Amino acid sequence: MKKIVSSLVVVSILGFGGLFANEIPNLTKPTPAVLELINKYKLEQVDFEYVKQKVGIGHRGSAEAILIDARPEAKYVRGTIPSSLNITDGTFEDGYKQLIDVSKDKELIVYCGGYGCEKSPIVANLLKKKGHKKVKVYSAGEPQWATKSYLEVGTVVIKSYQENNSALLVDARPNAKFMQETILGSISIPDTELDKLIGRFPINKDEKIVTFCSGYSCEKSNIVANKLLELGYKNVSVYAGGVPEWKKAGLPTTIGGKKSEDKPKEAKKEFSKNGAKLGSDEGTVDGEWLKSLILENKVPSYIQIVNVLSKKDFEKGNIEGSINIETDKLSAKEILEKLPKDKTIIFHCSAGARSLEAYMKLQKDKVDLSEIFYFDANIICEGNKCKIDVNEPLE
16 A cells, blocks of 8 residues: 555545445345456455455465455555555556566455445456466455454555544554654554553544554554454554655654754764674664675675564565574573574564564563664565565664
8 A cells, every 4th residue: 555645535535424434335246247257257256254364464474365456546545455455457557567576376366346346357357367377356345344354544544534633543563663753643552562551542442543563564553453353443444554654755753853962972883793784773783784685695604684473474485594583472581592692693574573572672681782683674575585675764
């Protein structure tokens, strides 16, 4: 969900029937016209439970299939199934660029505005013509999903909520990240402290709540959203673009209100004792330096990259030479026991938040961190082929 529509479109979206109103009749099966296209193009239909299983926790890195929202962009940004890309029939070639590097064997699930919408079979057929072998349609689409689960919304919607004070914005990242910089008006409820801070959510279960974290590869906002649904909250959504997309759009963050220090900052070391190039933010390595080494297969032997995600996520794809330690489930002592000795350790995850938590867990336990760092980046790997987007440092 990377595009921003004009404010004029937003007004028209928000002005008719509310943000998540269904705009088609309450059908229970595809109309004859839609069914004719499904049969003509020999498409398999899937239901809500199937799609829910494929979506998983809800972020793009975890989804087992790629979801395609075939509705117009203005509909997509106001509310879509989590992890979805937007590819319409009218702008198909442009939208298809998002799939240019995707294997033709990857499962694709296309949907649109419900049982009466013909766009999903049309786009599904166009994808089949591109050579994709596993294309399915979720005919019930966004209207059914919106009644059973939460939606993902775009930057323009969050901007409207913020300006009208019409939703509670929840930053699910570690509190240290929140304190560094966040979206104005949000509160900090890290997913790892959810049980302890649950009392900070509204008593009214109909209150509008939006969770966010470190971007499309970050699952923390989805974890909090799913928990809120379990607790009976009825109007929950996720801003998957999170802080990175908000900043990319040039919108204000809390960092704009920080006062500059009167005394000059001490000069920071450029390299660790072993030779790791240090980042400007505490605990980080220089992101572009490490990215270059990884992509060129030149990571020096003194560095051990540690993937802190689950074994399942690690097995989907990982940086060549990295090892897997699921730090969420371990104490600082247990983490330290598993780390290789006499190495420079660099934690990484999918969006930078979990790796920071691993670093902070050791920091809190007063572990020597002189050769332990985290990689603040969005990372998606298939096999050993990784796409790495370094998060912008704060300094």
